[in-house]
Amino acid sequence: MHVTELRGLRVISLSETLKMGKVEDALLDPTAHFVAALRVRSGGSPGGEHIILREAVKRVGQHAVVLGAPIGMGLQRQPDLDRLIDLQTFLEMEVVTEEGTRLGRIHDAEIDTQTLNITDYEMTRHFWDAYLQTRVRVSARDTFSGSKDVLIVPQAALRKAVAVNEGVDVPKEW
Secondary structure, rough: HHHHHOOOOOOEEOOOEEEEEEEEEEEOOOOOOOOEEEEEOOOOOOOEEEEEHHHHHHOOHHHHHHHOOOHHHHOOOOOOOOEEEEEHHHHHHEEEOOOOOOOOEEEEEOOOOOOOOEEEEEEOOOHHHHHOOOEEEHHHHHOOOOOOOOEEEEEEHHHHHOOOOOOOOOOOOO
């Protein structure tokens, strides 16, 4: 699943049999390469925003985020929000090689739906990547470091992703 697909998913607590609301944003830890928390907005109630820690998430499904732990567990210990980045900031992050070559910007990331760990980063290098719906990928294991501003990757770790639309004929070389 892509990290951007988290937005809009319903959040359901199994232990309380309760719909908590919808995911408004994901807060990512750029150095540890995982989704640290989810910002959830409950419909209609004043002050209806909650931060749900990843430890409270049991599973992310196609239509909902399922919380296995009681809601209080996911709310009691607030993460260090200063070191976390929201999706908007994440999607604007620059990607640079260890040699200082700018590769582009992060377009999205694949996450493990059970652990919320980032497995792969997808980036676009230029207009044509977005237009042809192709991406360059790098495994999260292969990255050197990340911050709120930049993700540093080795040049050897890059691999070309397939076109988003399988039927699109994409030229291999320009």
